[in-house]
Amino acid sequence: MWVAAKRTPAPRPTVTLLSVRTPGTPRLALLGVAAAFLLPALSAGTATWQEKASDHFQVFYLEDRVFASEVSRTAERLYSSISNELGFDRAVKKHHLAFWLWNDRCKIYLYPTRREYVLATGAPAWSAGFVRYRERVIHSYEGSDTFLDSTLPHELAHILFRELVGYDNPQVPRWLDEGVARYAEGSDREAIREQVRQRVRTTGYFPFTTLHNAQPRALDGDGVQTYYLQAESVVSFLIESYGSGRFVDLCANLRDGYPIDRALSFATGSRIASLQDLEAAWLRFIGG
Numbered sequence: 001m002w003v004a005a006k007r008t009p010a011p012r013p014t015v016t017l018l019s020v021r022t023p024g025t026p027r028l029a030l031l032g033v034a035a036a037f038l039l040p041a042l043s044a045g046t047a048t049w050q051e052k053a054s055d056h057f058q059v060f061y062l063e064d065r066v067f068a069s070e071v072s073r074t075a076e077r078l079y080s081s082i083s084n085e086l087g088f089d090r091a092v093k094k095h096h097l098a099f100w101l102w103n104d105r106c107k108i109y110l111y112p113t114r115r116e117y118v119l120a121t122g123a124p125a126w127s128a129g130f131v132r133y134r135e136r137v138i139h140s141y142e143g144s145d146t147f148l149d150s151t152l153p154h155e156l157a158h159i160l161f162r163e164l165v166g167y168d169n170p171q172v173p174r175w176l177d178e179g180v181a182r183y184a185e186g187s188d189r190e191a192i193r194e195q196v197r198q199r200v201r202t203t204g205y206f207p208f209t210t211l212h213n214a215q216p217r218a219l220d221g222d223g224v225q226t227y228y229l230q231a232e233s234v235v236s237f238l239i240e241s242y243g244s245g246r247f248v249d250l251c252a253n254l255r256d257g258y259p260i261d262r263a264l265s266f267a268t269g270s271r272i273a274s275l276q277d278l279e280a281a282w283l284r285f286i287g288g
């Protein structure tokens with residue numbers, strides 16, 4: 001799921017909204033003075049964020065308490081399952097990662113409508129989420145049909161992964177970051193394997209030296225699909241073949257500054273010591 005990069009500052013939890021009610025139109029709420037004069041003759045009202053708090057999350061909402069509760073429950077469940085499946089829970093102590101507790105909890109803002117979400121964040125209208133990774137802040141809107149199923153797990157995994165490997169770490173390939181996030185969405189593993197197998201046999205796949213340096217934004221539609229499928233499949237291969245403990249070792253090696261070949265070699269007991277080795281082993285895994 002594409003999520004916009006940083007654009008406008010995130011609102012504070014107690015931010016005040018300018019709200020409008022005009023006959024026959026839904027309520028509109030705009031953040032800030034600059035946005036306010038986009039719609040003339042507003043009758044100003046105010047609304048403040050309500051909070052649904054849990055161990056690792058603070059969900060802020062304006063209207064829909066039921067949806068906020070569902071987001072809160074789902075976020076806690078995903079936090080546990082993603083941390084466990086990728087081995088990040090065991091890495092917290094070993095690698096001195098920050099806990100998501102008290103003031104360091106992840107904050108999720110739910111705007112009442114897609115329009116208000118777009119106006120507040122500057123994200124494209126087709127996006128389901130807007131994330132500020134370093135601040136552990138996620139924005140979405142009430143009723144988004146893809147937020148709980150794909151955007152939330154995808155973005156939580158990005159945050160957890162980047163906290164482990166480090167931000168702006170040149171040793172961390174984009175495919176690994178996106179592969180982890182897609183893996184966390186919990187798609188049917190065997191179905192993904194079959195899709196990748198078909199692509200390898202028909203339209204082809206990215207040689208790993210190409211995958212390693214590719215940027216999905218520079219690819220065409222079919223290339224993007226192959227990129228994400230392949231990235232997810234490689235992460236799936238590494239975790240299923242070597243276990244989450246060694247997968248975390250690979251991530252930690254990258255965090256410690258080792259290039260991908262050495263990071264792979266240390267994590268796999270020298271069985272995979274290069275991108276070429278990884279490609280050959282992955283092709284055997286998918287049966288391509």
Ligand SMILES: [Zn+2]
Nearest residue numbers: 001158178181
């Ligand atoms: Zn992503």
